[in-house]
Amino acid sequence: MSLNRLDEEYALEKRGRFFVASDTQGNREGEANVDHHELILLKADALASENRLKEAVDMYTMALRYDPVRPDQLSALVGCVLRNFKKKTEESPIKTERQHESEFDCPGCLSFICEPVTLTCGHSYCRRCLQQNALSKCKLCNEDIRTRPGEPRLNVIVSGLLEKWFPEDARRTKSIGEAESLLKSKRYEEAITLTSKLIESDASNVWVWECQAEAHRELKHFPQALQDWESCLRIIPSPERYFRKAKILQEMGCVDESLQVFLQCLALDENFHQAKREVELILHDLLSPACENVKVGLRETTQNTATHLRSKTLFAEDQEQQTQIQVQSATHAASSQPPLKTLEKPGRSESLQQSGLSTAHSLHVPGISRTIEEGLKRVDSSSQLSDPDKGAPLKRKLSEEGEGVTYSHGSKYKKHDETDSIATPVVKEETSPRVVPPELLDPNDFECSLCMRLFYHPVTTPCGHTFCRTCLERCLDHNFQCPLCKESLQEYLACRKYTVTQVLDNIIQRHLSGEHSERLKLHTEETKELSDLTKNVPVFVCTMAYPTVPCPLHVFEPRYRLMIRRCMETGTRQFGMCISDTEKGFVDYGCMLQIRSMHFLPDGRSVVDTIGGKRFRVLSRGIKDGYSIANIEYLEDTKVNDVEELGKLQVLHDQVYEKARKWFQKLENRFRNQILQHFGPMPEREGDIQATPNGPAYCWWLLAVLPVDPRCQLSILSMTTVKERLIKIRHILTYLQIHHRV
Structure with a gap:
């Protein structure tokens, strides 16, 4: 059967009839090697991905009748059901989670944070939340916290303060730890006794309810365990708690209710793979034929029909009438079943039957998808979904998730005689925040x-x-x-x-x-003092620096780490650079550097990208926290106002620029490439040579790349006239050309 034929048949089926095209000899020969089962599954997945639930369920049902299907092959159907479920739960919100209000409560469980652990994001949680792996991201800032290595360590300061201020809460937290120890040592009755006392004094701690729920589960007290999980969900809903509640419902044989809760778990966390697996298994059981020998291949059905029909033959009318009779008989049969035995632990197939599911009646018919579609409308109907005496098939209940979802945490499985004996617990909310005793x-x-x-x-x-x-x-x-x-x-x-x-x-x-x-x-006063760029200016004693010229630095000494950090924290992002002097510590002239970027290495070192700024003269020197500081005054070039002198200066500037350009072009390629890599290309000729306080930029670029003694470079840095600087640079270039030095 080709995909084109499947599309054709489903176009007809959408109008309420299922047609089977008449086969010809040519068609049968061409389809001999076609994997019909795979085609049906592909079509079913495509329909599910398009949210066409009714048609998708039909296709999956056919696939299961044709050949076995693994539960994990129903993942597309699970996604479709979940999307419908989430769409309706968004329209009818389940429960607004209680907000984290007090700094003395854990953001994870909203209980007293007696054993605080501070994460790298700066927020603190109780150690129990982190040990139980109850969180993957911080609830306050959404940062991933799963990568935290090792055992969570208590915040020593905060832990001591909380024990001092709130001794009763601290003792209660220790008692919860004792109850958990009793649970681990399988002393369940003692654990329940202790948790009951803790609940009487404070019923808002979710960990007490969880501990009691686990103890009841181990003792096979499933109704009580279910009550405890419902109390947990009232305090703070979470995917893990929904999953555990659903497992309890499974233990009790309430498969229809467990399916709802599994979907609720997935609605909160679509990546909860265990819950998804359980939903796949339930749907697989739901859609599977009643027994293995009932499988009917679609190909066989088609061939049998083709012998009687030469054209497209309609055969759905009788089947739909049959469906109505069978569904009615299934409902009547289910309603006469005995009440559900909640303390028994039946197998999966037995659970489905106890929940009113009759796969032989509800699924062994071609028109069952209509039942599924209509059924997606009642997932919130407590009386319809939970009362086993109603006996509606689970498949119909699954499909009734599509409309009017209003989920309730309350138990819906209990028999009338159990309702009075097991009172629904009331979770007490904190009415007033904790107050620190002033005397402490x-x-x-x-x-x-x-x-x-x-x-x-x-x-x-x-x-x-x-x-x-x-x-x-x-x-x-x-x-x-x-x-x-x-x-x-x-x-x-x-x-x-x-x-x-x-x-x-x-x-x-x-x-x-x-x-x-x-x-x-x-x-603030300390920061203001560090922000002054004329007094106590930090000085990096290292190398020559020049205006407009890049100066990358490798910072590794502790004193300079501190200095650079302070420059960043104050916002100035500037410091002075001078070369060393044996007598004074550093020379009298230097250049300010502007930090452009920083890259930290894992061991605390950093690579700092800076560029030269203003020139300065040192007035006085000092030391602060290990690094040098200085009071400085900034240098500026003296401007030439005479027109004739300015013209001569411009001619000199052009001559030196041309001489420098020729020198650079004659350099060997390896030297030229090194200069380009470290300092960039030579700056362009400037129209106004007096536009900046430091003169033409190419002069400082030449001074940085010329092979000149630092003392000579320092003398040029200290000059305050463009003419002096150009004459000095021309002498250096002439000397290099004569002696052919690079």
């Missing part, structure tokens, strides 16, 4: 152990210790170890994410506002 608030608890001052921009290392950001950076300039515990911070240094610890910074600003204002004022 001590500014000394917020003191950096390096600078002995109040934390300013506190950052927390992977080992759990907290320092001011600037203090930590200065320490890491010298070694890669934590200043307190000496643990290696090489990986932390390589990523260079010194993000402020938000919970600690918020506490300081909110509860120590006066001290924080004083600390901020002090920092």
Whole structure:
């Protein structure tokens, strides 16, 4: 059967009839080698990808009747069902998640954050959330947190403060840990006793409910376990919790309800592969024939029909009448089934039968897709979906997901005698935020152990210790170890994410506002002092630098790391460059450098791309934190106002420019290429040679590339007239041409 014929038949089938074209001898011979089963699956996948659910279900049903189909081959159908499900849940939102409001609550589980762990993004979570792998991304900034190496370490400062301020909450958190230990040691009854006491005092902790749910599940108390998972979902919905609730429903044989919850899990996380696999298995069971010997190949059906019909033959009318009778009989048979035994754990096929599914009646007919389509309208109908006495086939219930979804977390499986015995738990919401006792608030608890001052921009290392950001950076300039515990911070240094610890910074600003204002004022004064570009200007003692000429630097000494960092933090992005002097430390003249970009290496070194700016003369020298500083005054060329003198200066300028151009062109290729690579091409001739305070740019480019002693270059740098500079450069070029030196 060709794809063209399948398209033709489905065009007819959409009008309510299924036609089978009459075969000819030629057609049968041409189709001898066609894989009909594969063609049907391809067509079904195409229909599912186009959200044509009714037709897709028909095709998958035919494929299953024709030959076996693996559950994973129904992934396109799962996607189609999920898209319909999500579309309707968006129209009727399930539940608005409780927002993270207090700095003392974990953003992940919204419970008290007694064991805080600070991530590289600066946000803190309880250690239990990270140990349980409950999160893949930070809920506050969406940063990926799965790459965090090793065991989560407690934030030492924050953990100590919370235990001091909220001892009752701290004890309750430790009790939850004890309950989890009881659960691991299989002492389930004791775990339930302890969690029940914890719930009485605070029912808003999701981990207590999870621990109790797992204990009930291990004891086969499925109704109680289901109640606990519903309580978890009321506090904070998550794909993992929906999945666990669905598994409990499966254990109880409520396959129809479990399918809904699996879809709810996938609606939150489409990449939850375990849930997708379960949905594939349920759909596979749903669409499969009642038994293996009922398979009817489409090719055989076509051939049998072709012997009676020479043209297209309509045969769906009788079948549709048969379908209606069979579905009615299936519904009547299901309604007479005994009530569901919730504490039994049947197999998958038995569960389907207990849920009112009769695959022999509902799927062994060509017109079943209409049942699927109509059925996608009732996924939220508690009475219709959950009451096994109604007996509607699961396939119809699956298909009823298309309209009016209003999902409820409440249990819908219970029998009437169970409703009274198991009360629905009420999750208590926090009515008032935690308040720090004023008598326990001590500014000394917020003191950096390096600078002995109040934390300013506190950052927390992977080992759990907290320092001011600037203090930590200065320490890491010298070694890669934590200043307190000496643990290696090489990986932390390589990523260079010194993000402020938000919970600690918020506490300081909110509860120590006066001290924080004083600390901020002090920092502002220090920054203003460092921003002055005439007094205490940082000086890099290294090499000659010239205006407009690039000067790349490799910064590796701790003192210069600090100096460059301060230039970036203050926003000036400038520092002076001078060559060394044996007597004074550095010479009297230099050039300011403007930082254009920086590239950090994993070990803390950096490659800094700079370009020359203003020239300066040193007035006085000093030392600050290991690097040189100076008070300076800037140099500018004296302008020529006389017209005759300016004309002579222009002639001199043109002569020197032409002489320099010829010298550069006569260089060997290897030298010329090196110059081009490091300094770029020679600047173009300028129309106004007095337009800038430093004169023509090509003079400084020549001075940088000419093989001249640095002292000679320094003398030219200090000149304040263009004429003097041009005459000196002409002498150097003449000397090089005479002696043929490169």
